[in-house]
Amino acid sequence: MILDQILIYPLKSGKGCSLSEAIVHPWGLDGDRRWAVVDERGDNLWLGEFPRLASVAAHATAEGGLRLAARGMKPLTVPPAAGAATPVGFSGLDKAVLADDAAHAWFSELLGRPARLVWLDDPGRRSIDPAHGGLPGEVVSFAWDAPLLLISESSALALDGWLAEEAAVRGEDPPGRLSRVRFRPSVIIDGAEAFAEDRWREVRIGAVPFRVSEICDRCAVTTIDPETQETGKEPLRTLARHRKWDGKTWFGIRLVPREPGLIRVGDPISVH
Template structure:
């Protein structure tokens, strides 16, 4: 097996970017989800409720900060966060640092609701939730439940086959193939058998080892087309027919780094 893709999401819930290599920290990939968009009460403005977050491209600047782009809005350079610390509603985290006021205004205009951009100054402050497989000392950025999410191309292709088969049985046009980016993976692996990852407990990518903390239960975010921002029924309808147990649907696995180091597209992947 090989590592076929790496994706980094500079701001939680916005569009990710593909990279050829990434440094692995205890809390996740370099530059991944250190920023988040929250409401006035500090609660996360969730992609499932605000699909237009997918319109945002965020690029890290060499001196820190971000360049924000979205169709219909002027580009905005956001300096490194140096605002006051404010309460936020993330499990295991009580506060984060406010970005510059112009960033709040930009996201407020984009979403049509009051919004603020915050930065997680020290991701070692946030523990991986024990309810999602976290062990003492494990930490995570603004990502949900684990530092990395892994999916395999084989499982993605099998899901597309199931979607096409189901559509044919219902006499409908197929919604697939679906972009695997709907699942917001950190890493994608080529060469596994479909859903072989369900059985993995350890994964080694290049020289970096990871612990599988849990399988990933899927939410309504996966039903949003990353290009049109419209919601549909897939893939949750098909996952519910083939991959539903314990009242949830499942696709992919969550990883916690055991080591730090660099991973690169093309690295060998060993799992078991």
């Protein structure tokens, strides 16, 4: 098995960036989900409710700010966040740092409602929810429930096959390869048997060890096309027919780093 792809999402709910290598911190990959969009109360404006966030390309600047671009919007360079600390509604975190007013106005225009951009100045402040497998001392960025999410290409190919079968039953054209970005993975591996990851407890990518905190339950975010932001019923509908138990639908596993380090595309994967 090898590491096939690495992705980070500088803005939570924004577009992913593919990398050839990445530094692994206790809270996740370097540059991953340190920025997020919240409402006036500090509650997360998430992709499932605001699909247009998936159109936002966000790239970190050398100064520590963020470059933003989205269809129909003027590009914006956000300086390093230096505003006041504001309460936020993320589990395990009480506050984050406000970006500048121009960033708030940009996201408010994008979403058609009041919005603010916030920066997680110290990811070591946000603990992983014990309800999602977090242990004392484990931390996470603005990512959901774990520092990294792993999916297997073999499992994704199995899902592609199920989707093609469902389309044939309905007399529709085959849907083709499903974008893996729908699942918001941090790492995509190749060479495992489909859904073998369900049974893993430990994963080593290159020299970096990880603990599997839980299998990942999937939500409506998977039904948003990352390119068009159109929503539908797939792949969640078909996935639920094959991968639903305990009232939830499952795909991929969540990882917590046991040690910091560097991972590269092509690294060998070992598991137990």
